[in-house]
Amino acid sequence: MATERLYYSDSYLTDFSARVLKCEPADGAWRVLLDASAFYPTSGGQPYDTGFLGAARVEDVTVNSAGEVWHTVDQPLPEGSEVRGRIDWERRFDHMQQHAGEHMIAGAIHRLLNGHTIGLHLGHDASSIDVDLPGGATRVDEESLLLIEDAVNRDIQRNLPIRCWFPDEAELSRLPLRKPPTVREHIRIVMIGDEECVACGGTHPARTGEIGLVKILDARPSKGKMRVTFVCGQRAVLDYRMRFEAAREAARLLSTEVESLGAAVSHQLEKTKEAERALGALRREQILEKAREAIRSPECLPNGLKAVACVFEGADAFALRDAANEITSAGLIALLSAGTQKGSLLLFAVPPSVPVSAGRLLSETCRVLGGKGGGRPDFAQGAAPGGEALKLALENLAREAAE
Ligand SMILES: [Zn+2]
Structure with missing residues (x-):
């Protein structure tokens, strides 16, 4: 028998009495059919009502094709009994x-x-x-x-x-x-x-x-x-x-009025971009300055090879590349690293006149330290854990050149 829908005539009805026609166990809860209900069953895009049937909490309400409204409740209700229904008005x-x-x-x-x-x-x-x-x-x-x-x-x-x-x-x-x-x-x-x-x-x-x-x-x-x-x-x-x-x-954070927020944020973003550009240029200049200083006192290996081994804290791959160019332009081998949270970023570069492979040197260093990397004879990059990479690379370089 189709349930009489009390909400059809009064959507403000939150308290009603009805007879329990059926009560069936269902997945650890109970399903209850009443002769009449003010509970809205999920349909037409609108979710179900919650509330109580007697002391039982209503956790779901559905309607089937026969027009029966079924209430899922957390405790059984005696069939044939009268029950009082109360609907959660705030949700409704x-x-x-x-x-x-x-x-x-x-x-x-x-x-x-x-x-x-x-x-x-x-x-x-x-x-x-x-x-x-x-x-x-x-x-x-x-x-x-x-x-x-x-x-x-x-x-x-x-x-x-x-x-x-x-x-x-x-x-x-x-x-x-x-x-x-x-x-x-x-x-x-x-x-x-x-x-x-x-x-x-x-x-x-x-x-x-x-x-x-x-x-x-x-x-x-x-x-x-x-x-x-x-x-x-x-x-x-x-x-x-x-x-x-x-x-x-x-x-408040931008010391302006809400009406001017768009303009204030746009102005702030422009200032940030400008500051980032200036900071980037300054960092690059610092790194190049450090590279130039290192060029003045290179490591001179017993076999005649000359290299600059240098750590640039906080530098990225682009800055390392700039420094490497500066060093190889001076005819020196560049063994560079920058510390990151995961380990060291490595960049090795060899000038064209020097018969040493940067790629081979870097992959050999990474193999020993458990890192990853490689590249061409003139340029290679990778990453390895720990801070011993440059020392090891210098030792390898001395050995490789002696062969
Ligand atoms: Zn409607």
């Missing part, structure tokens, strides 16, 4: 605000953009609808979104009546439905003011004023449609508060 009212706000956004999109809304997803934080736009468009400009948002909020402020009822076929045929109903019989209509009219089995407030506020957060292409994400009611208030506080804090 939040869903009513999101749901009615959705109707108004979909209605405004239809009137202003001739777009057709496909489905509602009432999410934990925000809700979304997918919109079919004329010509297969998947986005609209910012101005159109603001027009929709303004139209909706104006209608909220007009405090229009929201009426839900089951019309007979004759009346149904005369109604200005926004889209054809998805069900054939027991068609329930929700009408907001005299503009928005659609078939819907959900819960809505009695007047648009109770929605309070609607804010569109995002509209972007998704699977060939435009997905519009929004918040309504208290969620919109909390969203405003969150953004207000974030903007106020950012403005």
Whole structure:
């Protein structure tokens, strides 16, 4: 027997009595069927209500094709008994605000953009609808979104009546439905003011004023449609508060007003980029200076090879390359490293006139130390753990040259 849906006629009903028709165990919980229920079962994109049946906590509510509303509860209820149902009003009212706000956004999109809304997803934080736009468009400009948002909020402020009822076929045929109903019989209509009219089995407030506020957060292409994400009611208030506080804090940190935040951040980013450029140039100059100093006193190996072995703390691969160029231009072998958190970054370079392979020298050093790297005869780079790489490379260089 189909459950009598008490919320159809009164979405404000939070306390009711009903008879327990069935109670079945299900996955460590129980499923309860009542003769009548004010609990909304997940459907049409709107999530289920929570609350209590007697002392049993309602954890899920579903509806089957026979119109039976099943309540998942955490303890069994005696079949045949009368039970008192209580609905978590805060959750229900939040869903009513999101749901009615959705109707108004979909209605405004239809009137202003001739777009057709496909489905509602009432999410934990925000809700979304997918919109079919004329010509297969998947986005609209910012101005159109603001027009929709303004139209909706104006209608909220007009405090229009929201009426839900089951019309007979004759009346149904005369109604200005926004889209054809998805069900054939027991068609329930929700009408907001005299503009928005659609078939819907959900819960809505009695007047648009109770929605309070609607804010569109995002509209972007998704699977060939435009997905519009929004918040309504208290969620919109909390969203405003969150953004207000974030903007106020950012403005405080930049010693400016919220209105000037964009310009202040842009100015700050420009200053940071400039400082980074100056710092980069300074670092490079320091590294080159250190390389020039090292060139003045190279390691002279017994076999006549001359090399500069030098550690540049904090240098990156580009800076090491600059230093290596400076050293090889002076006719010297460059054995360079820079400390990183994982170990040493290594760069070996050999001038063209010297018959030594930088690649072979580096891979030999890395092999002994357990690192990785290699390269061409004139240039090679890699990484190895520990700080012994240059000492070992110098020893290898002396041996290699002597062969
Ligand atoms: Zn609805």
